[in-house]
Amino acid sequence: MKRNLALVTAFVALAGTAFAGDKESVQTFYDLLSDPSSKQLQAAFVEVTSPDWESVGDYSGENEGRDGFLGQMGFFAKLMPDLKWDVQTMYQDGNFVTVRSRATATPTGPLFGVDGEGRSFDIMTIDVHELEDGKIIRTYHVEDWAGALQQLSGR
Template sequence: MTSLRTILAAGSIGLATIASAASAGNKENVQVFYDFLSNPGSEAHAAAFMEIASEDWESIGDYSGKTKSRDDFVGQLGGFDKLVPDLEWAVEDMIEDGNTVVVRSRATGTPVAPFFGVDGQGRSFDILAIDIHELEDGVITRSYHVEDWAGALQQLSGR
């Protein structure tokens, strides 16, 4: 009986270790997403994102029914490094529950040209973002996101 308890305890410890390692992998892969957001002109960061996002990854930002594909997303970020050269997307909190990782982040930057039609005249923005990433086997399959772009435009317009 004692040896059975020992085997069960060892098995439980082993499973906890495996779960912890898998959890770290999910968070590390999600961090790659934010590293890419902070370095949108970097081919290395784009390639790293392509590695951790599934081929059929979806970006969902509203309830319009429209989604962005992985390739569309990478293409959309192209040029952001020139428009907002100091863009920083800092993860402030990351919570994992199974195959879901929720992130609270902060995006800051100073556009050097009109941004969404607003000439910021050297002003910066500092906004909150909330994202929910779904993963399968450590690969991001879907990302839901909400960013305070209205707040960014308000800050840039000086209101």
């Protein structure tokens, strides 16, 4: 009986260690979002994602790949130099890591056609990252961009 308990304890410890690596990979994603112009974080993002990683953010069927996403991050770095993406909660279930986060920024120009005239936004985001063999293969995401635009328009 003691041996079985020791085996179960060892298995749980090993599984926890494996999950910790997955969460570290996912955290790299948010580190990049908070400093999108960092070449070091861009390289780290490439390291923790699969070559065919997909960003799934709507139902258009037009998912964005890694290169397109990195290009978008370059645009965000210029438009929102103070962009911060703060992880509030991270939960792992098997190969999926779910994250609730908070994005804040003060755009220096129009965001989705709305000129905030120096205003900031503070929105909630929800992401589900799918991992395979320790790499993020897909990220499903929802951001409250409507709330951001409302805040920027002063309503």
